[in-house]
Amino acid sequence: MSIKTIERKVLQKNDEVAGENRSFFERKGIFALNLVSSPGSGKTSLLEQTLKNLESRAIKPAVVIGDVQTSLDAERLQSFDIPVIQLVTNGACHLEAMLVRDALTDIQPDQTELLFIENVGNLVCPAGFDLGEAMKVVIASTTEGDDKPLKYPAMFRNAKVLVINKTDLLPYVNCNMDQLRENALRINPSLTIFETSCVNGDGIDQWCDWLARQVKERTWQNVSG
């Protein structure tokens, strides 16, 4: 039996193009990450710290940024000498593979080894849309509390990496790190977890070590999904 709904057709078209994007990334040797989180978790700050750290590592990154409105995030990254493409969804709550595909000609793919796709700030909808990335990285800030993996499980289930950001605020917020890790691992036992602060730089080195290793070893080519 074959049931066709509009929704299913949209997802099917998205998945087809995501598959093409994934083939493109693998052919060009680009490690593509889909960064997902709530609004204000610090995705762009994490990118700023990451790009700064990567400058000394001879890795060539590029960034595609999705926002409902404005190009504020892309402007924050203009000081880096790398391709930064802003996608504006005009109200839509997530990036789709077609929109990402349209940006790929602008990222200088032959010079890019590591592509950060910063999704719209939304802990629900982007979980269901494959962009062709090697993996999703979910960023959760300590200010959001330790219950988010349980309340928004799809996002944590579909991610391979969790970055717990804003650890500098731990003394001031009601967030138990052990509980947050436990909740995240209960939803997805194979999550790789980093803890970072973009204010004091804690954990940025470890996160960038891991990124550099992925780019060099290309193990991600077998784990995409």
Next chain:
Amino acid sequence: MSIKTIERKVLQKNDEVAGENRSFFERKGIFALNLVSSPGSGKTSLLEQTLKNLESRAIKPAVVIGDVQTSLDAERLQSFDIPVIQLVTNGACHLEAMLVRDALTDIQPDQTELLFIENVGNLVCPAGFDLGEAMKVVIASTTEGDDKPLKYPAMFRNAKVLVINKTDLLPYVNCNMDQLRENALRINPSLTIFETSCVNGDGIDQWCDWLARQVKERTWQNVSG
């Protein structure tokens, strides 16, 4: 010309039921608020502080809470002797009017004067779904930064009230309150703005004064939408 799409039909059905909900609230004299925000902005903490404050004001509240998964938020409010209904959307990114309607028989409508509908944590999708509320209240936490109104304009445009929460964290985060207010008012010049901290209680009185006034004066019956 009449164009029918699935999406439009869903919205049309939602709007019909939202209209019925609104009539119900007006008939029963219930001031209904739709609380919308990012995940982790402190909606449930604000509700805890608000319900505590209202206990001395002889106002009868009830709460309907929407979450993608779990009943953690409703459990946090169990100590209050009021109706608390948990709605689980099972993955959906926003509440719809039909789901809220189904909860209305359980809130003891003849004893309720003030209904808080806590939406799913999502700064995008709930903006487009009328639940029949008198007004939307958007909660933005200082930890999310001051640029959110510009990046998620629909939510701030469709709200009548903005509660800036977690003001106790201002010394530790990169959020300029003047800029946040200016950005919010640029999107929606008629926003009523409160500043609150659920840690030290700042601003809770002013917010509850305003709530109590709305319940007594019923001016909201002419501003609904």
